[in-house]
Amino acid sequence: MDTNAAFRTNKGLNKEVVNIISQRKNEPLWMTTFRQQAYEIFLKKPMPKWGPDLSGIDFDEIYYYVKSKGGVENDWKDVPKEIRETYDELGIPEAEKKYLGGVKAQYDSEIVYGSLKQTIAKDGVIFCGMDEALAKYPKLVKEYLGKLVPPSDNKFAALNSAVWSGGSFIYVPKNVKVDLPLQAYFRINEANFGQFERTLIIVDEGAFVHYVEGCTAPIYSADSLHAAVVEIFVKKGARCRYTTIQNWSTNVYNLVTKRTKVEENGIMEWVDGNMGSKVTMKYPAVILAGKGARGEILSMTVAGKGQTLDAGGKCIHLADDTSSRIISKSISLNGGRSSYRGLISVAPEAKRVKTKTVCDALIVDNISRSDTYPVNKVFNGLATVEHEATVSKIGEEQLFYLQSRGFSQDEAEAMIVNGFVEPIAKELPMEYSVELNRLINLQMRGSGG
Amino acid sequence: MIVKKIKILKSKSETLNDVWEFNKSGQKEEILIKAVVEDGGFFEAKGMFKIAKGVKDVDVFLRYRVLLLGENSRAVVEPQLEIQSNDIKAGHSASIGRVDEQQVFYLMSRGLSRQKAVELIVEAFLK
Numbered sequence: 001m002d003t004n005a006a007f008r009t010n011k012g013l014n015k016e017v018v019n020i021i022s023q024r025k026n027e028p029l030w031m032t033t034f035r036q037q038a039y040e041i042f043l044k045k046p047m048p049k050w051g052p053d054l055s056g057i058d059f060d061e062i063y064y065y066v067k068s069k070g071g072v073e074n075d076w077k078d079v080p081k082e083i084r085e086t087y088d089e090l091g092i093p094e095a096e097k098k099y100l101g102g103v104k105a106q107y108d109s110e111i112v113y114g115s116l117k118q119t120i121a122k123d124g125v126i127f128c129g130m131d132e133a134l135a136k137y138p139k140l141v142k143e144y145l146g147k148l149v150p151p152s153d154n155k156f157a158a159l160n161s162a163v164w165s166g167g168s169f170i171y172v173p174k175n176v177k178v179d180l181p182l183q184a185y186f187r188i189n190e191a192n193f194g195q196f197e198r199t200l201i202i203v204d205e206g207a208f209v210h211y212v213e214g215c216t217a218p219i220y221s222a223d224s225l226h227a228a229v230v231e232i233f234v235k236k237g238a239r240c241r242y243t244t245i246q247n248w249s250t251n252v253y254n255l256v257t258k259r260t261k262v263e264e265n266g267i268m269e270w271v272d273g274n275m276g277s278k279v280t281m282k283y284p285a286v287i288l289a290g291k292g293a294r295g296e297i298l299s300m301t302v303a304g305k306g307q308t309l310d311a312g313g314k315c316i317h318l319a320d321d322t323s324s325r326i327i328s329k330s331i332s333l334n335g336g337r338s339s340y341r342g343l344i345s346v347a348p349e350a351k352r353v354k355t356k357t358v359c360d361a362l363i364v365d366n367i368s369r370s371d372t373y374p375v376n377k378v379f380n381g382l383a384t385v386e387h388e389a390t391v392s393k394i395g396e397e398q399l400f401y402l403q404s405r406g407f408s409q410d411e412a413e414a415m416i417v418n419g420f421v422e423p424i425a426k427e428l429p430m431e432y433s434v435e436l437n438r439l440i441n442l443q444m445r446g447s448g449g
Numbered sequence: 450m451i452v453k454k455i456k457i458l459k460s461k462s463e464t465l466n467d468v469w470e471f472n473k474s475g476q477k478e479e480i481l482i483k484a485v486v487e488d489g490g491f492f493e494a495k496g497m498f499k500i501a502k503g504v505k506d507v508d509v510f511l512r513y514r515v516l517l518l519g520e521n522s523r524a525v526v527e528p529q530l531e532i533q534s535n536d537i538k539a540g541h542s543a544s545i546g547r548v549d550e551q552q553v554f555y556l557m558s559r560g561l562s563r564q565k566a567v568e569l570i571v572e573a574f575l576k
């Protein structure tokens with residue numbers, strides 16, 4: 001691939017590559033410096049010493065910046081057969097297929113997006129790509145970027161800060177409620193599914209926005225490393241919901257840092273679904289910094305053959321009367337490994353905190369694996385912290401009942417698994433939840449019970 | 450059923466670090482760990498359940514119940530599961546909280562002092 005790319009940096013990463021990226025994008029000096037400093041931090045930071053095996057990542061074999069003409073990127077016949085078949089199975093339209101397969105750089109959705117853009121712009125809502133935001137709203141970007149996830153946070157946050165490209169920028173002014181979900185999907189003029197996306201969302205006082213990232217259909221990517229950073233600021237009384245459906249092809253390391261700061265009486269909701277990738281490490285975090293703030297994390301993973309999906313959530317309670325809830329549903333099948341990793345932290349000065357975590361795991365067959373690693377740190381005695389987790393298989397009685405009703409074993413198992421993820425699936429936009437159902441059926445057919 | 454009870458006095462601390470491996474089929478076990486933490490006390494517990502590949506018909510549960518008596522009582526609880534078999538049931542729970550104010554209120558309405566009421570609730574909790 002990439003032979004049609006209009007420009008790309010050399011393989012591997014060094015100071016010069018970082019500078020070239022910044023130059024090509026005509027960035028202000030502060031951003032160039034930000035990238036350079038992040039690169040230095042990246043060099044110094046060790047790889048995480050916990051969690052899944054990341055030894056397969058070769059930092060020297062990666063192109064860190066590829067700028068396409070917006071024309072053909074991949075050859076359709078290079079897209080793996082399984083993925084093409086999945087598109088057919090899901091009934092995805094031809095144009096969309098090529099986009100998802102990376103054959104077309106853009107999904108032509110001007111008709112859908114054009115009218116939405118006009119509606120929200122009237123209210124002063126800004127919704128554009130990060131690169132565009134940096135050029136048009138440098139003050140806003142400078143004020144918030146890297147303030148929640150600084151480059152020094154972890155090795156991959158440093159890498160993202162050094163070489164980021166693409167991602168979304170959203171600003172919702174005070175008391176504006178955006179009715180329709182904003183989708184990265186609808187944003188055009190650049191390839192949406194970048195390797196090192198950087199997303200920044202600011203929801204001002206009393207405002208509301210729902211942002212949807214990704215889609216249920218598998219996204220083929222020839223790039224093996226994706227390290228995104230998402231920062232969200234929820235101001236006083238505001239609410240933000242962020243829905244992710246991740247279904248990268250199974251050659252991808254997906255290492256993402258997502259974090260929100262919620263001020264007084266604000267609400268943050270993460271709905272995080274992970275199905276694809278070779279390895280995923282993703283723990284959306286909510287920092288409850290203002291009195292009465294609330295955080296909610298719904299996490300779902302489906303780990304199939306050769307996949308390690310390490311996901312979960314973090315709720316950090318810094319203020320009085322803050323509350324949170326984490327619900328995690330994970331499925332391991334065909335030899336896959338899914339792990340829940342979570343943190344509940346109550347600061348000494350945070351009074352009357354309430355938090356509850358529920359993790360349910362389903363192991364479909366005897367070659368798969370499920371892990372649960374929660375940490376509950378309670379440093380204030382007025383807190384109420386609850387955590388529960390269960391791991392089980394598909395119930396024999398349930399199977400027997402469905403089979404007695406005439407369903408085959410495969411059908412019955414797929415129904416039970418779909419029922420298991422229902423609490424998360426029903427929180428997804430309708431078309432996503434339908435696709436998720438079909439996708440689980442597809443995966444289950446291959447499992448052979 | 451295995452039950453462990455711990456009382457951590459003012460400004461004291463206690464650390465538990467347990468690993469339970471279930472390598473035999475047919476094992477059923479419930480483990481309950483109760484801790485009462487006085488003001489300024491610190492309770493730290495890690496508890497891992499491991500179920501190996503090929504093990505069948507195992508049903509195990511690990512439960513932590515922590516009662517924090519003062520605003521400066523602290524607890525860090527990490528129950529963990531590593532499961533490599535599907536013919537099993539495994540789970541854990543942790544609840545960390547303070548004394549139920551409704552229970553205190555009830556006992557006080559019966560003529561007990563606040564201190565006495567809390568003492569009684571703690572005693573019952575550890576029973």
